[in-house]
Amino acid sequence: MRKWSAQFKKWFAEVSDIPEDVVLGVPRLILTGQFRLSIENYESVLAFSKTELRLALNKGELHIAGDDFVLETILEKEIVLQGRVDDVRFVDN
Template sequence: MMRKWSAHLKKWFAEVSDIPEDVMLGVPRLTLIGQFRLSIENYQSVLSFSKTELKLALNEGELHITGNDFVLETILEKEIVLQGRVTGVRFENE
């Protein structure tokens, strides 16, 4: 109950302030340019990576990205940029 109330309070605060909602709530922000470049912000860690799949740990759950010819262009503390043909994006909640 308290966790749900806290999430509502954070969402409200993000709406009335200039702080972006994704930053306030700690949720990932995905920016897909065509099918060939994907930027993901606010991830926790890389769980696995191959030429056809990227799995990231999130604050709540995991993010699974599938495709072909993947290359990690950039890996920063809170942002990762993936190049290659993206064919699927799926959230797995714990």
């Protein structure tokens, strides 16, 4: 049943004007150079320091490693990180 649901959502995103990341509930990441990362559709902040940002996602976690991190913006569904981004990983629960 889940396979059909995922296929329907993907089809719906293709035939509608609604972006796929919104329909599927997956994060959208925009990396500008190596020093600014915008993340949409996250659930919550799990950890933050000058070298690490960990976010809970709808499914799993997002781990970001680097240096000199500063949270430029933090909203309910969007977060903007400044600093040198060295690594971005999706981790399944």
